[in-house]
Amino acid sequence: MSELIEELASGGVHDKVFEIARKLPGTRIFDAPTGYGALTDRLLSAGKIVTAGDIDVEQFKLNPDRKNLTLLRIDLTDPKPAVEDEGYDIAICVEGVEHLENQWILARNLCRLLKPSGYLILTTPNIVNFRSRLRYFLEGRYEFFKRPLVQGKSIVHDLNVYHIAPVSYFELQFILESSGFAIKELYANKYSSRNVVSILLRPLFRLIYAYKDRRDKKRNRGDHAELYRTIMSDEIYYGETLIVVAQKKLL
Amino acid sequence: MRIRFKFPEREQDGDLLENNLVNTNNVVERLVLEEKNHKTLLDIPSGEGAFAKRMVEKYNLDVYAADCENICKFSGASFVVADMNHSLPYEDEFFDGVVNIDGIEHIERPFDFIKECGRIIKPGGFFIIVTPNISALRSRWRWLLTGFHNGCKWPLDETDPMPLHHITMVSLPELRYRLAINGFVITDIETNQIKFISWMYCFLLPFCLFITYIAFRKNSPNPARTRINKEVFRQMFTIPTLFGAALIVKAKKV
Secondary structure, three states: OHHHOOOOOOOOHHHHHHHHHHHOOOOEEEEOOOOOOHHHHHHHHOOOEEEEEEOOHHHOOOOOOOOOEEEEEOOOOOOOOOOOOOOEEEEEEOOOHHHOOOHHHHHHHHHHHEEEEEEEEEEEEOOOOHHHHHHHHHHOOOOOOOOOOOOOOOHHHHHHHOOOOOOOHHHHHHHHHHOOEEEEEEEEOOOOOOOHHHHHHHHHHHHHHHHHHHHHHHOOOOOOHHHHHHHOOHHHHOOOEEEEEEEEOOO | OOOOOOOOOOEEEOOEEEOOOOOHHHHHHHHHHOOOOOOEEEEOOOOOOHHHHHHHHHHOOEEEEEEOOOOOOOOOOEEEEOOOOOOOOOOOOOEEEEEEEOOHHHOOOHHHHHHHHHHHEEEEEEEEEEEEOOOOHHHHHHHHHHOOEOOEOOOOOOOOOOOOOOOOOOOHHHHHHHHHOOOEEEEEEEOOOOOHHHHHHHHHHHHHHHHHHHHHHHOOOOHHHHHHHHHHHHHHOOHHHHHOOEEEEEEEEO
């Protein structure tokens, strides 16, 4: 059962992703990277038909012969991975993006394997929250990307353990929307950046964005009011891990 | 909505346009000439060929130029159409050096590009990368206040994707790691220019220095990491890194 399998994600991420996936239409789910299989286990128990993928399937702890489960060794940054095109209702990518070298190929692969109007649930550390912004300003490194990376390790080790690719919400939005998705909802697992300082400074940040929005319009840089409102949402300003729900756009 | 990019500080090399900030080509030229072996050079992306022309006409180097579209106006370099997101059409260990001026921030697959450069550069050869400096104090301050870096100050427009979009902004520690895993060691960090406004941020330096020192000291559980901590710390607190407009990094293939 899921409580016996360690979750390879920040606290609360699996709970939130499971809750979202359960409510979305469709039963065929692609879950990669599956890690030890904790989320896959919960999805199977909820009656879903799951294809679990990972570059390192040796660490998978569920019985691969379990009913409704297909285990797949897969590199999501391979331009042509052996996955059925348009075969899934939901694709789940929990804590994967930041470990991979090619986010663009990942996004295109996830789009390709989804049925038209299928849903993607993707999570990644939120490097635009207050704490991460402060850390980058002071140290030049983002929150969750603090450890210096040691190049002596094998690539597999790097991919499993290291966060090598920080992706901000805006970059993620750009990658997903350019790859055939439309972002529908945004969640956070928890609001770890909510503290006295960030709460007190929030009005100041709102003022900065109001000024930025006004200046953008004045200089014909486009209307970014909606985006700046999103930046100041609780999910982005305080959230620890971003959970993005996107839908595959119809051609 | 359309994002407008402005390049106010482009220079002309003869009749060819230099697609980069002021003084960049001068610094890169100096870094190339400092190398003992610099005869065979790849300039990618070459744009109109201003840098290639400079190196051929001034120093008679064997320069190859490549870009994802053929806009090269200089015929003295061997030009091929090549996409930095894919394999480069050159043999293994062919070049003494590769120069990548304002290119890496435009591509989807920077890891693969650096790996590919590792393949085509001879052992002991050099690799020069020029990219917007998001590790500068000014850019870091902007990130704190807005969530955007210098060099990519506004949201990108996915409805109008263009090669000029800066889609891969990379900080110095990230660049160091990407180079290191492909067998490169950073030997020089330079910049094209330090704007007066950038010096205005020097009052922030003591805070950053103190916090970074504490943070890097804390993260040292093993000798390899301690060594890397020190290396990154040193690189982060050089004048070009802290105040420069563009980050110009030279790395050696070991």
